[in-house]
Amino acid sequence: MTVDEKVGQLNFYVGDLFNTGPTVRTTESDKFNDLIKQGELTGLFNVHGAAYTRRLQQIAVEESRLGIPLLFGADVIHGFKTVFPIPLASAASWDMQAIEKAERVAAIESTAAGITFNFAPMVDISRDPRWGRMAEGAGEDPYLGSQVAMARVRGFQGESLSEAKTMAACVKHFAAYGAPEGGRDYNTVDMSERSLRETYLPPYKAGIDAGAATIMTSFNELNGVPASGNEFLLRDILRGEWGFKGMVVSDWQSINEMVAHGNVENIAEAASMALKAGVDMDMMGDAYLEEIPRLIEEGKFEEKHLDEAVRNVLKLKFDLGLFDDPYRYSDTARESQEIRAKQHLDVARDVAKRSIVLLKNEDHLLPLNKETGTIAVIGPLANNQADMNGTWSFFGEAQHPVTFLQGIKNVASPNTEVVYEEGCDLYDDSKDKIARAVSAARSADVVIMAVGESAVMNGEAGSRSNIQLPGIQLDLMKAVVATGKPVVAVVMSGRALDLSWLDENVASILEVWTLGSESGHAIADVLFGDYNPAGKLPVTFPRNVGQVPIYYNHKNTGRPYDGDYSEPKSERVYKSKYRDVQNTPLYPFGHGLSYSTFEYSDIRLSADTIGFDQTLKASVKVTNKGPYDGEEVVQLYVRDLVGSVTRPVKELKGFTKVMIKNGETKEVEFEITSDDLAFYTIDMTHKAEPGAFHLFIGSSSERVKQTGFYLKN
Ligand code: NOJ
Numbered sequence: 001m002t003v004d005e006k007v008g009q010l011n012f013y014v015g016d017l018f019n020t021g022p023t024v025r026t027t028e029s030d031k032f033n034d035l036i037k038q039g040e041l042t043g044l045f046n047v048h049g050a051a052y053t054r055r056l057q058q059i060a061v062e063e064s065r066l067g068i069p070l071l072f073g074a075d076v077i078h079g080f081k082t083v084f085p086i087p088l089a090s091a092a093s094w095d096m097q098a099i100e101k102a103e104r105v106a107a108i109e110s111t112a113a114g115i116t117f118n119f120a121p122m123v124d125i126s127r128d129p130r131w132g133r134m135a136e137g138a139g140e141d142p143y144l145g146s147q148v149a150m151a152r153v154r155g156f157q158g159e160s161l162s163e164a165k166t167m168a169a170c171v172k173h174f175a176a177y178g179a180p181e182g183g184r185d186y187n188t189v190d191m192s193e194r195s196l197r198e199t200y201l202p203p204y205k206a207g208i209d210a211g212a213a214t215i216m217t218s219f220n221e222l223n224g225v226p227a228s229g230n231e232f233l234l235r236d237i238l239r240g241e242w243g244f245k246g247m248v249v250s251d252w253q254s255i256n257e258m259v260a261h262g263n264v265e266n267i268a269e270a271a272s273m274a275l276k277a278g279v280d281m282d283m284m285g286d287a288y289l290e291e292i293p294r295l296i297e298e299g300k301f302e303e304k305h306l307d308e309a310v311r312n313v314l315k316l317k318f319d320l321g322l323f324d325d326p327y328r329y330s331d332t333a334r335e336s337q338e339i340r341a342k343q344h345l346d347v348a349r350d351v352a353k354r355s356i357v358l359l360k361n362e363d364h365l366l367p368l369n370k371e372t373g374t375i376a377v378i379g380p381l382a383n384n385q386a387d388m389n390g391t392w393s394f395f396g397e398a399q400h401p402v403t404f405l406q407g408i409k410n411v412a413s414p415n416t417e418v419v420y421e422e423g424c425d426l427y428d429d430s431k432d433k434i435a436r437a438v439s440a441a442r443s444a445d446v447v448i449m450a451v452g453e454s455a456v457m458n459g460e461a462g463s464r465s466n467i468q469l470p471g472i473q474l475d476l477m478k479a480v481v482a483t484g485k486p487v488v489a490v491v492m493s494g495r496a497l498d499l500s501w502l503d504e505n506v507a508s509i510l511e512v513w514t515l516g517s518e519s520g521h522a523i524a525d526v527l528f529g530d531y532n533p534a535g536k537l538p539v540t541f542p543r544n545v546g547q548v549p550i551y552y553n554h555k556n557t558g559r560p561y562d563g564d565y566s567e568p569k570s571e572r573v574y575k576s577k578y579r580d581v582q583n584t585p586l587y588p589f590g591h592g593l594s595y596s597t598f599e600y601s602d603i604r605l606s607a608d609t610i611g612f613d614q615t616l617k618a619s620v621k622v623t624n625k626g627p628y629d630g631e632e633v634v635q636l637y638v639r640d641l642v643g644s645v646t647r648p649v650k651e652l653k654g655f656t657k658v659m660i661k662n663g664e665t666k667e668v669e670f671e672i673t674s675d676d677l678a679f680y681t682i683d684m685t686h687k688a689e690p691g692a693f694h695l696f697i698g699s700s701s702e703r704v705k706q707t708g709f710y711l712k713n
Helices: 003-008 029-037 050-063 087-091 096-112 132-136 142-157 193-200 202-209 231-241 267-277 287-297 303-319 332-338 342-355 404-411 434-442 473-481 500-505 516-527
Strands: 011-014 043-045 071-074 170-174 214-217 247-249 357-361 374-378 417-421 446-452 487-492 508-511 598-600 609-611 616-624 630-640 651-660 665-672 691-698 704-712
Touching: 003 287, 003 303, 029 050, 050 332, 071 303, 087 096, 087 132, 087 142, 087 342, 096 142, 096 332, 096 342, 142 193, 142 202, 142 651, 170 202, 170 231, 193 202, 202 214, 214 231, 231 267, 247 303, 267 287, 267 303, 287 303, 342 516, 374 404, 374 434, 404 417, 404 446, 404 516, 417 434, 434 473, 446 473, 473 487, 473 500, 487 516, 508 516, 616 630, 616 651, 616 691, 616 704, 630 665, 651 665, 665 691
Parallel strands: 011 043, 043 071, 170 214, 214 247, 374 417, 374 446, 446 487, 487 508, 609 704
Antiparallel strands: 357 508, 598 616, 616 665, 630 651, 630 691, 691 704
8 A cells, every 4th residue: 555545544524415514525526536536535424325325335446446445434323214312312211222222223224324334322421411412422420321332332333343234333532522611512621530530431441342343532632632632542541451452533623623722733743643642534634634645755754653543444444344345335225125114113212212201290190191181282392393303313304203292192082182382483582472372271181391402402512501491481381381281391402401490380391302203102102101201310400500510429528518408598608508509409310200109128238248359239129109010220329438539429330120010029139349349549540448338229319228338358
């Protein structure tokens, strides 16, 4: 290979179908054809379609000098044409089988359309709901985040990368992209190495351990060094400590953006720094293509770094089987049979209903009776197809999703009258439609309000400084609630929202995130009780944005406050607290109700002391007190009471989702070893320290039974 051909293998462009970033290199397909012929492109992303990808592949294989096949990449973040719930939603299912199954379907559909390299899973931990990309991850917790990362990688990659129905996963965004200052996308990240290792890195590591073939760098700087030139992250940790042997891709022009960050003077320096740090593929930057050959010629860059990157890229193409059959993934027959196949939509409906979290259900307003006389369905998201697909669904088509209104109409009895009013617009602040909504509510026995965020209000570049219902939706809610009719709020969002007003004033609240193709069917399954909701929050819901960042696994502080807020406002209380809001969240991590009540027994431990090589068994009996069959996510937390460095007040260490029939009792058992208790100690070694621990089991991070044990040397 010539130097130019080698560099060509590192050069990755967006295609001509749609755009997911600020700059487009070219929109003329002919231009791609020339670049492919000249060996200047390793692949294209966001292109799809069996026939189209086959045509492009043919140019690479038959008309370029070396005949190296192209990679076709895409952001299949929550399904291809069958659109699944956004990742934050499916994380709320705490159901790893359901998640893996959905990603398997995503891979089957994507690969039929030629896509071999998926820019997912996004595994960035986020404790800040202002950040719009919370929608794409699994929330705030490293343990849950790691389980979800593994399930997604298994789903995308299956048993072997070379199979026609599997695609390479890409764990992203390495690293700590989910912790930008102020929750503003692309902003600076500054954190201790201990926080990085303990909270943010585990899900990337889990994805890599599950076999992810690739990883993507992030836009942010970390402690002064942008991730795409960060040797500490890419060499020391990723390749050194974790032994990653796969391929590293930059994010969209993130190599070039180092110039704006200000750690390099020009793109030549950026290219050199990134390639040396171990970024193999340059997404959309042209930095390698334009700078590396010249730098090598001038003796300013060692070709061995280039060779290493090319090897990683070619190995990926070999592992995908592209050298055996470059057309393996472009199958028009499969494409026409498999995309949006009935069984795929069934999977979408199943995972969608599992993603719904019942936040509140006063007086058992839900489930609704299918024979209800009149149901008013109100809100800008009630009869809205396009927004059901959510952020990152460039393949999903606007005419496909089932709306909430349609789903409700399908299931309500033929005798039920279902009336609909939009109530207000998502973007326009006019209050003209509120009066009609109020009169529809007055005519009804129950009102379902579909409110929240549209697809563009979260996701990339979707940060918000106010996390209440957008626009005038709260005014609409207030007007409808004032009718005195029972109201069910169906809240769509890609983040934790401030739902304080709703919590105080609305009888039932379902957090439905964004549910994808089968939105209406899934919501109807839950509203009418054909499915008993079992989702649990993967993120803490604050009382207001001023509490952010708020997360369950916080430290205790030297002046913890667990008072009841009854002190006179004129007093000064010298505790870690706000003067105007409680410390507790509105809804804690792990919270989620069922139509049944689950009763937990006290915790039974196999011992009160364990050694470093012993296993502790902790069990509870969970009884479904009825009145329905249902699933419960039983959660295990621990607290290390004294450490060489301070430890969080609770840390999730395990969970099990169990189906318990009405009236039945099931015993749930967890095992804990000293490995589960390890952390980064004062000298940064990762190990457990002997001492006392609290152990909690329960139905959320707050509703728990508690006991304790000792770890002894
Ligand atoms: C930028 C995003 O940060 C990344 O997640 C995505 O994969 C690329 N754009 C390509 O669309």
